[in-house]
Amino acid sequence: MEDGPSLRSRIREGDCAVLKRDDVFKAVPVLRRRKIIFEKQWFYLDNAIGHVYGTTFEVTSGGNLQPKQEVEETNTETKEAGTDNRNIVDDGKSQKLTHDDIKALKDKGIKGQEIVQQLIENSTTFRDKTEFAQDKYIKKKKKKYEALITIVKPSTRILSTMYYAREPGKINHLRYDTLAQMLTLGNVRAGNKMIVMETCAGLVLGAVMERMGGYGSIIQMYPGGGPVRAATSCFGFPKGFFDNLHEFPLSKVDSLLSGTFSTETLPSEPEDNALADEESNGLTDEKQTSLQGTEEESTTEAAMEINQTEEQETMDINAEDVELKESKEKENKENVREKQRKQWERRKKLLETAALLREKNADGLIVASKFHPTPLLLALLEFVAPSRPFVVYCQYKEPLLECYTKLRERGGVINLKLSETWLRNYQVLPDRSHPKLTMSGGGGYLLSGITVVLDKGKSDSTNLEALKMEEPSSKRCKVQDLHC
Amino acid sequence: MSFVEYGDTIKNGDTAIVFLGHESMFPVKVQHGNVTQTKYGVIRHSTDLIGKKYGSKVTCSKGGWVFILHPTPELWTMNLPHRTQILYSTDISIITMMLELKPGSIVCESGTGSGSLSHALIRTVAPTGHLYTVEFHQQRAEKAREEFREHGVEHLVTVTNQDVCKNGFGVSNIADAVFLDIPSPWEAIGHAKSALKAEGGRICSFSPCIEQVQRTCLAMEEYGFTELNTLEILLRVYNVRTISLQIPDLGKAAEDNSSTGFDSSNPSNQGSPCANLQQGAVQFKSGVPLREMVGHTGYLTFATKSLF
Numbered sequence: 001m002e003d004g005p006s007l008r009s010r011i012r013e014g015d016c017a018v019l020k021r022d023d024v025f026k027a028v029p030v031l032r033r034r035k036i037i038f039e040k041q042w043f044y045l046d047n048a049i050g051h052v053y054g055t056t057f058e059v060t061s062g063g064n065l066q067p068k069q070e071v072e073e074t075n076t077e078t079k080e081a082g083t084d085n086r087n088i089v090d091d092g093k094s095q096k097l098t099h100d101d102i103k104a105l106k107d108k109g110i111k112g113q114e115i116v117q118q119l120i121e122n123s124t125t126f127r128d129k130t131e132f133a134q135d136k137y138i139k140k141k142k143k144k145y146e147a148l149i150t151i152v153k154p155s156t157r158i159l160s161t162m163y164y165a166r167e168p169g170k171i172n173h174l175r176y177d178t179l180a181q182m183l184t185l186g187n188v189r190a191g192n193k194m195i196v197m198e199t200c201a202g203l204v205l206g207a208v209m210e211r212m213g214g215y216g217s218i219i220q221m222y223p224g225g226g227p228v229r230a231a232t233s234c235f236g237f238p239k240g241f242f243d244n245l246h247e248f249p250l251s252k253v254d255s256l257l258s259g260t261f262s263t264e265t266l267p268s269e270p271e272d273n274a275l276a277d278e279e280s281n282g283l284t285d286e287k288q289t290s291l292q293g294t295e296e297e298s299t300t301e302a303a304m305e306i307n308q309t310e311e312q313e314t315m316d317i318n319a320e321d322v323e324l325k326e327s328k329e330k331e332n333k334e335n336v337r338e339k340q341r342k343q344w345e346r347r348k349k350l351l352e353t354a355a356l357l358r359e360k361n362a363d364g365l366i367v368a369s370k371f372h373p374t375p376l377l378l379a380l381l382e383f384v385a386p387s388r389p390f391v392v393y394c395q396y397k398e399p400l401l402e403c404y405t406k407l408r409e410r411g412g413v414i415n416l417k418l419s420e421t422w423l424r425n426y427q428v429l430p431d432r433s434h435p436k437l438t439m440s441g442g443g444g445y446l447l448s449g450i451t452v453v454l455d456k457g458k459s460d461s462t463n464l465e466a467l468k469m470e471e472p473s474s475k476r477c478k479v480q481d482l483h484c
Numbered sequence: 485m486s487f488v489e490y491g492d493t494i495k496n497g498d499t500a501i502v503f504l505g506h507e508s509m510f511p512v513k514v515q516h517g518n519v520t521q522t523k524y525g526v527i528r529h530s531t532d533l534i535g536k537k538y539g540s541k542v543t544c545s546k547g548g549w550v551f552i553l554h555p556t557p558e559l560w561t562m563n564l565p566h567r568t569q570i571l572y573s574t575d576i577s578i579i580t581m582m583l584e585l586k587p588g589s590i591v592c593e594s595g596t597g598s599g600s601l602s603h604a605l606i607r608t609v610a611p612t613g614h615l616y617t618v619e620f621h622q623q624r625a626e627k628a629r630e631e632f633r634e635h636g637v638e639h640l641v642t643v644t645n646q647d648v649c650k651n652g653f654g655v656s657n658i659a660d661a662v663f664l665d666i667p668s669p670w671e672a673i674g675h676a677k678s679a680l681k682a683e684g685g686r687i688c689s690f691s692p693c694i695e696q697v698q699r700t701c702l703a704m705e706e707y708g709f710t711e712l713n714t715l716e717i718l719l720r721v722y723n724v725r726t727i728s729l730q731i732p733d734l735g736k737a738a739e740d741n742s743s744t745g746f747d748s749s750n751p752s753n754q755g756s757p758c759a760n761l762q763q764g765a766v767q768f769k770s771g772v773p774l775r776e777m778v779g780h781t782g783y784l785t786f787a788t789k790s791l792f
Contacts, residue, residue: 009683054791183577183581184573187557189607191488191489213586213587363490387539397722414551415503423715423718425713428694433698450539
């Protein structure tokens with residue numbers, strides 16, 4: 001098994017892959033003859049198929065990808081360098097190549113590496129720059145002219161970084177280090193029975209699924225007509241991971257808790273239609289985000305699909321040409337039956353999920369949504385077993401302050417903690433190490449805690465005691481001292 | 485109980501966490517006939533703990549009570565006996581995510597230290613992964629082995645007592661990730677590279693000083709690691725408090741110009757400030773940062789072993 005890269009680590013058609021250029025990521029499906037646009041360049045992924053994940057490619061003319069050869073470090077032969085910039089004047093004339101010259105070079109299809117070399121040779125001030133400044137200059141030019149793209153395997157690390165950079169609005173500005181905290185504080189691991197309520201495009205769900213590795217079960221609570229899993233699909237999880245992924249509509253939580261939940265009231269015709277609609281919406285949504293391509297691309301795919309189905313249909317019609325009318329009636333009947341079957345299946349699944357929730361023994365609760373966290377927590381904590389962690393994310397601190405207070409009033413929770421993490425990136429280079437110039441201003445807040453057996457009989461006294469525990473530690477110490 | 489699987493009830497031999505309130509807790513080994521002293525009185529294991537549900541409130545002899553919690557790597561980190569400086573959950577979270585750990589991952593770690601990170605790593609890679617941890621201090625290595633046995637995770641971890649800088653991790657080409665928390669990580673980068681799978685993997689090094697980071701980064705580049713990224717993560721904890729600020733007396737007539745009535749019995753009003761005219765104060769809820777916080781634990785340097 002361990003002889004070289006396993007099959008799993010090779011890029012295959014139909015995979016979900018992530019393109020990487022410097023620190024920019026983009027998730028794409030690997031499909032043949034599909035134009036991909038990434039960082040102002042277009043290319044096809046055909047040549048990448050069969051290569052190992054982590055391979056770096058160069059974009060060549062015609063949009064082909066060529067695996068990058070070993071770096072043959074072209075040591076900038078001119079090892080001359082200045083010591084300071086006292087004589088460097090910004091006259092705008094230091095680069096002897098004009099815009100048109102550079103464009104001509106590019107149009108000729110000359111390699112980026114050579115263009116950079118030309119720029120250096122034609123820069124009058126390059127030799128006077130300090131060694132560090134030369135380094136910086138080369139790096140900057142390389143970034144612009146050397147188009148290197150690495151294809152990597154999706155992971156929570158990559159996708160959460162990608163989403164935070166590209167579409168923070170879709171994930172409620174949940175920064176990746178905050179997501180990392182949630183997974184740890186929630187003790188997410190194989191074998192758990194987790195409840196997840198998120199409106200982060202399915203990113204949090206995907207992160208939980210990755211950490212559970214297909215072991216245990218997840219119940220996703222969803223608002224509206226169906227769960228959004230656009231980001232989840234980017235992970236490229238094996239089918240087996242979805243066997244124990246359940247979903248339950250948020251709008252039925254109240255009836256489930258009050259004991260009035262029944263399937264009779266559930267998928268009545270209009271709702272069923274709504275569900276079906278949402279499902280198809282979800283699908284298209286999924287495609288769009290996972291492709292994240294231009295409109296042109298998605299339309300071509302849609303067109304392809306339409307062609308296929310049309311072909312099938314015409315074939316069917318040809319075959320049953322004679323008994324067209326009869327077959328049509330049959331088809332209608334079959335359609336109705338199919339619909340009923342689907343409806344029945346959906347109802348069955350819903351019942352199963354309701355039963356799972358009713359056991360009230362979940363191993364944790366993860367909430368990261370655009371909704372006010374308090375009502376979600378107060379309701380969903382009912383389904384969690386005692387001595388289990390829960391984590392709630394909110395982009396803003398204030399709703400969590402209220403949530404904290406309400407949870408204290410409710411009781412049944414201990415070790416409540418409101419926190420935030422700061423993330424600072426560093427540039428580490430010989431004699432040039434320092435924190436990066438910019439850092440993220442905010443990545444959201446977390447409220448976490450542990451459930452305990454809720455003492456229903458004397459909830460009043462528990463409240464008092466719970467509140468007492470919240471008092472400043474100095475006061476409590478004194479009380480303890482008196483006790484001893 | 486086990487550190488990698490939840491159980492409902494407390495059993496003989498379990499490690500449980502006794503929670504006294506407000507970050508005050510300690511671990512206890514549950515054993516028939518044993519007793520544990522707390523400031524609220526005695527807990528008798530046979531009658532007070534064994535057979536009870538995790539998360540139950542247990543009344544102690546003096547009438548006070550505590551909660552008994554199921555162990556998790558995070559609770560263990562807060563309560564373990566220190567044999568060395570340890571990594572806390574904030575750093576552990578970002579390490580776990582950036583190393584892309586999940587069930588089935590093979591991880592190498594050095595040093596084992598007090599086993600704070602080890603427990604978290606084992607939790608994440610279980611049930612099919614494995615942790616190879618190397619500790620050059622013999623006593624610490626043995627103590628770690630003993631703890632892993634007690635915590636029901638010994639099948640998921642191999643503790644090796646050797647010097648990682650000289651002898652490496654004792655495995656080659658099998659790891660998905662390597663973690664280094666040693667004084668001179670640059671001396672172990674070569675061993676880390678050979679421990680990682682041929683097809684690549686992730687590495688992380690934790691160092692308190694920037695000079696260490698500098699040398700480590702140079703070594704990583706020399707050995708062909710790519711995607712070098714150094715970061716620092718800081719945890720800010722907020723206390724939730726009701727704050728009351730007095731209204732200054734500007735000599736205005738005592739006419740009520742603020743229409744909001746103050747209702748002290750209704751705490752749901754927090755967030756929106758309420759004026760208390762009798763006392764001349766405004767109350768609001770606030771998340772107040774702690775007076776002091778951890779300003780630095782260590783720099784985390786991540787990198788990828790790529791194909792070339």
